[in-house]
Amino acid sequence: MMQIFKMAFRDLGRNRRRSFFSALAVAIGLGLLMLMSSVIQGEMGSAIESAIKLQSGHIQIRAVSYDENKSSLKWEDLIENPDQIAEQVATLEQVKAATPRLFASGFLSTGDESTGVQIYGIDPQSVANDPYRDGMVNGNFLTAEDREGLLIGKPAAEKLHLQTGDKVSLSVNTSNGDVQEQIFTIRGIYTTDTYGFDSNTVLLPLTKAQTLTQTEKHASTIFVLLKDTSFTDQVVNAINAPNLDVLNWRDLNVLFVEFETMAQSYIFFFYLIILAITVSVIINTLIMSVYERTREIGILSAIGMRSGRIMGLFLAESILLAIGGVLMGLVVGVVSVRLFNINGFYIGNMGLSGMLVSDTIRAVLTVENTVRVATMTFIATILSGLYPAVMASRLEPVEALRAEK
């Protein structure tokens, strides 16, 4: 066995450049797989993270009749005394924050321009709103008592040429179907690095939003953030809210979950393409090596080496190539992920509508993904040695001995 590997190692050393490039092909294949899987992981991870953090939370509690798409403000579609329910939910130990939110739709106008916006009435003190607080570009965050202030996202501010301190007019639908209009001062500009969210979401203090829309002491939803996503089902079961809907993040992001499933199958297809290219390079190299060594195989057979052992010799070569290639590939993968992350990949607002995708994709290399793609590459490389090895072992010794040098 040792002798077989020793011979295989020396055989690879015979044509160092070719062996190096073969291993490099494996390495580049693996590097690409690692980069791809970590970019996808980064994008998917960031998308679900953004969606949970900014839009859906881990859990939402809503009135049964509430329709998300209409941002209904009728009292029967809202939750009464939301603070009480939120406080109750917040006592569960897995819960990081539970806070009422009110959603409304409206129009934001300056002197000559206007844009449709989604209005979020939020409790400025809740830690659930940290993503907005931490994303302040300039100005100050809201305070609960503020009656004339609002925050707008950076893309919206740029579009409407607005700055902190500017005045804007906000028209909002109310619970009885009227429209209320009021002049607000922009207290600050925020960014969550998510174009789909920032370009059309205006933040108001909850109480002001309730007054404006005539929905006092009501909220559209109780937004619940957990300490860890894995607690979701546990907490959903623990919440006792009769006559209310308790929805988890999967219910709230159906589109996203479907997209992820679909993306996974596409990605697998791309993996196969990359592996197929790598495998064909290795097969080609080893077949060439079998042809070049036809006579040697004949000699080994003539001195009594059985075909299984001859096969083993070539398989050992592909195992060594696989080991070398995978080790190099891990380096290539880690380096390319690092390089990718120096700037990230800016996609701007190319994200799919309805999905909150961060405007910059960053690759996230997980141990699990690395082990998976490295194993796939390793096995594929060894399997690609199988055909040439069988070919070598089937060479008739007499044919092999006749081969010209």
Place this chain on the structure above:
Amino acid sequence: MEVVKIENVTRVYQIGKVETKALRGVNLSIENGEFTALVGPSGSGKTTLLQMIGCPDQPTSGSVSISGKDVTRLNRNQRADMRRGTIGFIFQFFALIPTLTAFENVEMPLLLNGHTPKQRKERVMDLLKAVDLVDRANNRPDQLSGGQQQRIAVARALAPNPTLILADEPTANLDTTNGKQVMDIMKKLNQETGVTFIFATHDPRVISYANRTVTLEDGLITKDSKSNGKN
């Protein structure tokens, strides 16, 4: 005792639609310890006959027995097993494994036979001594001259203590001095160990070493003569 017994052996090669009869009914019996030369012009069937005996190839009809055992109907791995302990090969080209040192090349058949490292080392060193190449033990074939390579090949053929050594034009690629040296070694080993040698050649200097000369023409044995051979 008969080492090789060949009965009515034919071998027909089908190349495209053309049939070539390389052997056309050969009968030959070789006794233990003989130093036999197979001679004849190119294409007379010398190499084919050697391959029938060494069993990399099999006859179209007829039978071949080695040490009383019919090897005609053995499968590939059985033939490999058969060769491993019984038959040593020496080829016209210096058939060493280029990635192995001289020592390792000689060691290879012993390794395949499952000898212990200690047994292997002793045997290999003895053989290198016999072919006078102990100081070249750690050289790779490309660091050896043609004559040295062929002597290593002789040592390798002898390593597993075979009953029979087949040599196909062993001196064809060597100059006179090296050719003589290789033949001297082969003859000496034949006399010392009693191992049977069969070699195909058309070099008269080589033929002069043989104590039996079998002449082949067009796939048939036309002459079989014994002599004392050169010592």
